[in-house]
Amino acid sequence: MSLELPVIQPLSSPDAETGFLVEVGFKGMRKAFFTSPDVTLRANEWVLVEVERGRDVGRVKSVGGVARKKCGSAPGDVTPILRRADDAEVHQLYALRADEERVRRRTRELVEQHGLKMKVSDAEWQWDRNKLVIYFTAERRVDFRQLVRDLARTFRTRIELKQIGVRDEAAQLGGVGRCGRQLCCATWLREIKPISLQLAKDQNLSLNPQQISGTCGRLMCCLTYEHDAYLAARKRFPREGKTLRTVVGAEKVVAIDIFRNLVTLQDENRQRRVIPLDQLKAETVAVPAGERPAAAPPAPEARPDLPTPQSPQRPPRRPRRAPERRPE
Numbered sequence: 001m002s003l004e005l006p007v008i009q010p011l012s013s014p015d016a017e018t019g020f021l022v023e024v025g026f027k028g029m030r031k032a033f034f035t036s037p038d039v040t041l042r043a044n045e046w047v048l049v050e051v052e053r054g055r056d057v058g059r060v061k062s063v064g065g066v067a068r069k070k071c072g073s074a075p076g077d078v079t080p081i082l083r084r085a086d087d088a089e090v091h092q093l094y095a096l097r098a099d100e101e102r103v104r105r106r107t108r109e110l111v112e113q114h115g116l117k118m119k120v121s122d123a124e125w126q127w128d129r130n131k132l133v134i135y136f137t138a139e140r141r142v143d144f145r146q147l148v149r150d151l152a153r154t155f156r157t158r159i160e161l162k163q164i165g166v167r168d169e170a171a172q173l174g175g176v177g178r179c180g181r182q183l184c185c186a187t188w189l190r191e192i193k194p195i196s197l198q199l200a201k202d203q204n205l206s207l208n209p210q211q212i213s214g215t216c217g218r219l220m221c222c223l224t225y226e227h228d229a230y231l232a233a234r235k236r237f238p239r240e241g242k243t244l245r246t247v248v249g250a251e252k253v254v255a256i257d258i259f260r261n262l263v264t265l266q267d268e269n270r271q272r273r274v275i276p277l278d279q280l281k282a283e284t285v286a287v288p289a290g291e292r293p294a295a296a297p298p299a300p301e302a303r304p305d306l307p308t309p310q311s312p313q314r315p316p317r318r319p320r321r322a323p324e325r326r327p328e
Contacts, residue, residue: 020035020036020037020038020039020041020063020064021033021034021035021063021064021067021068021071021078022034022035022036022041022047022060022062022063022067022081023060023061023062023063023066023067023070023071024047024049024058024059024060024061024081025058025059025060025061026056026058026059026124027097027124028122028124028171028172029168029171029172029185029190031061031190032049032058033067033071033078034047034049034078034079034080034081035078035079035080035081036063036080036081037080038081038084039064041060041063041081041084042060042063043060043061043062043063044059044060045059045060045084046058046059046060046084046085046089046090046093047059047060047081047082047083047084047085048081048082048083048084048085048089048127049079049081049082050079050080050082051126053126053130053131053158054126054127054128054130054131055082055126055127055128056126056127056128057085057089057090057092057093057127070190089127092127093127096125096127096129097125099125100122100123100124100125103123103125103132103134103155104120104122104123106154107120107123107134107151108120110147110150110151110154111147114144114146114147114150116142116143116144116147117138117139117140117142118136118137118138118142118144119136119137119138120134120135120136121135121136121137121164121169121172121173122134122135122169122172122173123135129157130157130158131157131158131160132151132155132157132158132159132160133160133162134151134159134160134161134162135162135163135164135169135172136161136162136163136164137163137164137165137166137169138163142163144161147161148161166216166217166218167185167192167216167218168192169216170183170185170186170214170215170216171183171185171186171189171192172186173186174186174187175215176215177214177215177220178214179222183214183215184221184222185221189221192221193221193224195218195219195220195221195223195224196219197219199219199223199224199227200212200219200223202227202230202231202234203223203226203227203230205223230258233258234256234258236258236277237253237256237258237263237277238253238256238263238280239253240253240254240255240256241253244265244280244284245284245285246265246280246283246284246285247283247285248267248283249267249268250267250268251265251266251267252265252266252267253265254266254272261276261277261278262274262275262276262277263275263276263277263280265280
């Protein structure tokens with residue numbers, strides 16, 4: 001008996017146009033794509049890259065064909081990686097990450113002094129200290145021009161204030177969800193897609209916002225994980241509210257249970273029964289073409305010993321009296 005080994009896709013080789021594509025991740029969810037002539041780079045290695053204004057140190061996330069698939073379309077104009085980062089450069093990066101707590105506290109103090117309605121979420125030093133990014137959330141537009149001047153005077157570097165949403169804030173700060181695990185957006189979920197309430201309706205979940213919302217206050221990202229499976233499973237069942245003709249008669253589909261393969265039916269006398277899906281398919285009667293699947297329920301027969309209910313009639317209107325004419 002021969003054992004067939006799985007075929008492993010080889011990594012793409014560097015070429016003259018794009019080179020060896022590498023995905024480099026930075027603090028939080030920030031990432032960028034670079035090229036490298038060194039094909040021996042592997043994931044979790046620290047590299048020194050050239051950014052817009054200066055240099056920065058990041059960690060390799062993926063290389064070769066995996067990075068090209070994450071990039072999607074053509075990478076376009078990407079800069080090459082300078083080299084691998086040594087131990088001293090990595091140690092300097094860790095020192096800057098420890099100093100960001102002090103920067104965040106000082107920034108919050110300046111925000112309170114200016115009376116601005118904004119929440120400072122996080123701060124990020126560039127490796128060469130030529131740039132400092134301050135992340136904040138705000139409900140409305142904030143005029144922080146004077147705040148930028150004070151920050152530049154305090155930290156002696158270029159300041160960039162970047163407004164983010166509450167979902168991006170949760171992904172950057174991290175936390176623990178109601179499932180007891182770390183937030184998906186802060187660990188492995190690299191792209192935060194919009195979540196709508198229709199996903200909860202398709203899965204027959206409670207529409208209470210407190211039960212289907214995450215730590216950020218928005219709908220949980222995990223609502224999308226099983227959504228396609230629910231849609232595929234519901235295609236096997238008749239639509240809720242549809243009237244079917246079975247061996248019992250005209251019955252209406254009240255509810256379905258995709259986990260137990262059960263269907264709840266209700267007849268014209270409002271009597272319900274729960275049957276498996278296979279039994280429903282066997283009991284369903286084919287409807288001839290051009291005929292409706294079920295007729296309207298018959299009207300109740302009039303009994304002679306009971307008075308026939310009559311609709312209430314309005315009393316006749318009293319005729320208007322003609323105005324009396326006074327003699328001139």
